[in-house]
Each structure stands twice: as structure tokens, then as C-alpha cells.
């Protein structure tokens with residue numbers, strides 16, 4: 723790695739780094755660039771590594787604390803790697819009374835997760851949500867953009883197999 727035009731030591735051969743530098747070049751000097759640039763950076767990396775936030779801060783002449791503050795304020799930004807498949811298990815009232823907890827427990831156990839989080843192989847990220855707006859299908863979960871309802875613990879695990 724060598725000193726780059728962005729002022730950081732970054733690997734210009736890395737396709738992600740090249741894409742980030744292209745995004746930075748587009749936003750440099752543009753008012754209100756921080757959030758859209760962070761969004762693009764997250765699309766490229768899947769999350770916002772610290773070094774990427776540093777590069778964004780340097781490129782926009784902002785203190786790192788400002789970039790970090792924005793990245794931690796908005797729920798859309800993630801500071802840790804996320805899985806290829808995002809599982810959102812509903813724990814809202816309708817789902818709760820129809821067995822969401824046992825569905826959630828079976829998924830946690832199968833994925834080896836204690837709470838919410840990401841599997842080591844980055845295949846899945848597990849989250850809980852208050853309502854998916856699919857209460858008639860309770861208990862329900864989403865995997866990426868797909869809604870799956872009337873789940874049982876076993877059915878939930880079968881569904882997950884569809885997402886490599």
C-alpha cells in the first residue's frame with residue numbers, strides 16, 4: 723500500500739477501494755455530501771469500516787468525530803460487517819402470541835447466535851423488529867426482501883436454507 727491521492731494509505735488495486743475513490747471524487751466539494759457518500763461507501767463495503775470513515779472525513783475535510791457521529795446516529799448505517807442475507811424476525815404482539823419466540827430461538831440456535839448478530843461465515847445477519855406489517859401471517863419474518871409467514875421453528879429453518 724502507498725500514500726494515495728485521498729491522503730490515506732490505501733490499496734488502489736482493490737476494486738472496493740477504487741469504487742470508493744470514484745465516489746469520493748464525485749462528492750468532493752459538494753455541499754451536503756456526507757450522508758450520500760456514506761451511503762455509497764456502505765453499498766460498496768456492506769458496512770462502514772473505520773478506515774473508510776476516515777477516508778470520507780479526510781476527503782470532505784470533516785473531523786472524524788463528525789463522520790462517526792452521523793454513522794452511529796442513523797440506523798441505516800452499520801459499523802460491523804453484515805451477512806449476505808438479512809433475517810428480520812418479528813417479535814410484535816401478533817407474532818409474539820403466535821409463537822415468535824420459539825421461531826427466534828430455533829434460528830438463534832441453528833445459527834449459533836446468542837442474540838442478534840451476524841454469523842461468522844457472513845451468510846446471515848439476524849435482527850428482530852417490532853412489526854413487519856404482515857400480522858395476518860403471524861408469526862412472520864423477512865429474509866432480505868421476502869416475507870415468510872405462519873412460521874413454525876422447523877419451517878423457519880427450512881426457509882433459511884433457500885438463502886445461500
Ligand code: FES
Pocket residue numbers: 812813814815816817818852853854855856857858860861862
Ligand atoms: S406483529 Fe408481527 S407482523 Fe405485525
